[in-house]
Amino acid sequence: MTGRESAREILILVADTGTFTELPYPHRDSTPDGPLRWPGYDASRARAAERTGESESVVCGTATVEGTRAVLIAFEFGFLGGSLGERTGDRLEAAFTYAREHRLPVVPLVATGGSRMQEGMVALTQLQRVARQSALTREAGLPQIAVLRDPTTGGGWATLGAGADVVLALPGAQIGFAGSRVRPSDADPAAYTAEAQVAAGSADTVVPPGELRGTLGGWLRLLTDGTTAPPEPAPVPEALGTVPGLPASGWDAVRRARAADRPRAERYLDAYFTYRLAISGDRCGGTDPDGMLCGFGEHRGRTVAYAAQTGAATRPAGYRTATRLIRLADRLGIPVLTLVDTPGAANDAEAERQGAGAAIAELFGAVATARTPLTTLVIGEGGSGGALALAAPGRTWAVPDSYFSVIAPELAAAILKRPPAQVPETAGQLRIRPQDVAELGLIRTRDGRTP
Incomplete structure (x- = not known):
């Protein structure tokens, strides 16, 4: 794996063979060149679509991972840097809503540069939509397990990534709120890596690509074992000490x-x-x-x-x-x-x-x-x-x-x-x-x- 896999490639890597089914996407009519009428925005989207084969920066669907069904959200970095725009927000909201309706965990496979400049504040406010959907899913008792790819920066990191219950990262991935073009010139690049985020307590572990499906499947199995009924207490472990009897003093x-x-x-x-x-x-x-x-x-x-x-x-x-x-x-x-x-x-x-x-x-x-x-x-x-x-x-x-x-x-x-x-x-x-x-x-x- 190169570290810059397409959305479809990362889905093949994590989903059980033949199980991925893409969700239907909401339709939104838009003005020419988007909400800001940014000159050439329609042409940029058309070129991105031709290059990637996708019509937006996320691909959403359901699949099983090591036998556990989940909603997968795969970012396509080749589509305008995996940026979040209004249509992206529509897809993300629909995916989270589907997960709640069908009681499924959510797995964001994140690779994004952040909010889409050509949509300005309209793009930035999609983070509020995403945060709300994540919070509603959390309140519904459904787990969210994020996989951080290269790069994961900006609002995508600060919502879908860092806001997940468990955060897995691919080796060497660039991860940080500040993308490479907006950091201070003297910033240490080593601080913006998967390994640094694990060391700082912001991510749980680095997972090699060849182990990703197994690790993700393990997490999905463990975190979907709960019940809406009051669970039984965990049994008390057996004592393992070798000294017989109780202490005398x-x-x-x-x-x-x-x-x-x-x-x-x-x-x-x-x-x-x-x-x-x-x-x-x-x-x-x-x-x-x-x-x-x-x-x-x-x-x-x-x-x-x-x-x-x-x-x-x-x-x-x-x-x-x-x-x-x-x-x-x-x-x-x-x-x-x-x-x-x-x-x-x-x-x-x-x-x-x-x-x-x-x-x-x-x-x-x-x-x-x-x-x-x-x-x-x-x-x-x-x-x-x-x-x-x-x-x-x-x-x-x-x-x-x-x-x-x-x-x-x-x-x-x-x-x-x-x-x-x-x-x-x-x-x-x-x-x-x-x-x-x-x-x-x-x-x-x-x-x-x-x-």
């Missing part, structure tokens, strides 16, 4: 939770899911790959969303990514599994500048208001509000190799002005062992025992 619980060989999130996720795909980024410029793992997977034949702390201090971007995940799962009717494992929220100066308090507050709110059921398992350290924010009230369990505390024992001792030698005693007084927290009625047990 509070400090023993801390040491077991901090043991280097204690199972972490990746092992729990691998054991729980037969197949999973990750989302990445908080859509605010940040990622936290070392502190929070988020995504969707298959467990016993159905989709479960997951947000899992990794044992490190969780950064603001990690909390915001978890919030994004829970809200998406809630809208799609998919149950959520959260794994708690952090000594606490990152508390360095940079974390404060990145809005740690606000990020944690947003996650508390998302957990508190979620209609879809959440299931939580504490698999290691449960340090303070940075851990509690990810825990489901009334549906939290804990493994024997864990603790749950108002704060780490060392910090509690420091706050109470106790010497370091009293840290183990402080841990015991805090009653942080799994069995202690269960006796306090704050976590659930199986048959009177922790999982």
